[in-house]
Amino acid sequence: MEIALLDTMILSYLAEAMAGDYDPKRDPDVKLREERVAAFRLFLWCRVGVGKTAVEQAMRTLDAGHRRRLQQLVMVQLPELQVPDEALGWADSRTRVLTAFHSDSEDCRILAEAEALRARCVVTFDLRMQKRLGPHSQVGLLGAAMYWRDLAIPRGTPPNLRPAWGNSIGGDDWWEW
Numbered sequence: 001m002e003i004a005l006l007d008t009m010i011l012s013y014l015a016e017a018m019a020g021d022y023d024p025k026r027d028p029d030v031k032l033r034e035e036r037v038a039a040f041r042l043f044l045w046c047r048v049g050v051g052k053t054a055v056e057q058a059m060r061t062l063d064a065g066h067r068r069r070l071q072q073l074v075m076v077q078l079p080e081l082q083v084p085d086e087a088l089g090w091a092d093s094r095t096r097v098l099t100a101f102h103s104d105s106e107d108c109r110i111l112a113e114a115e116a117l118r119a120r121c122v123v124t125f126d127l128r129m130q131k132r133l134g135p136h137s138q139v140g141l142l143g144a145a146m147y148w149r150d151l152a153i154p155r156g157t158p159p160n161l162r163p164a165w166g167n168s169i170g171g172d173d174w175w176e177w
Helices: 008-018 030-045 052-058 064-077 085-098 105-116 127-136 144-151
Strands: 004-006 048-051 121-123 140-142
Touching: 004 008, 004 105, 008 030, 008 052, 008 064, 030 144, 048 052, 048 105, 052 064, 052 105, 085 105, 085 127, 105 121, 105 127, 121 144, 127 140, 140 144
Parallel strands: 004 048, 004 121, 121 140
Antiparallel strands: none
């Protein structure tokens, strides 16, 4: 299975879901709850990573505690994928092309990195990014919940990773499939 690249928003949702005190039943936002749970399931069942631009965005997070959690997540648990030197010029050019369709150049760069890395998709909850760049993309642009559904992993399939029982999430069942 190819790797999917997470944008900064989904990276943040993943970090929130991985927090020891996260309980989806207490999450007041139904849509974000669905994205957080799906992001965690993608982490456990699939190959996910993060590109350079998403990491740079995450390191600009104003909340120091949340920024530290994002940094630890990337440093320890997610591969940070780098566009190879020989493809950097192509990614720069592709970013410029994509800005004709979407004004956020960092979103365009995240997509260009995913294309250069031949990722399966960019996992993002940014609906404007999906709408504006989707028709021009060489890879999918999907929310975490949509990507999880599209994978159609049969219920009962064991995850590739499993939270340790000593971890507070390990004793929960909200993430199980």
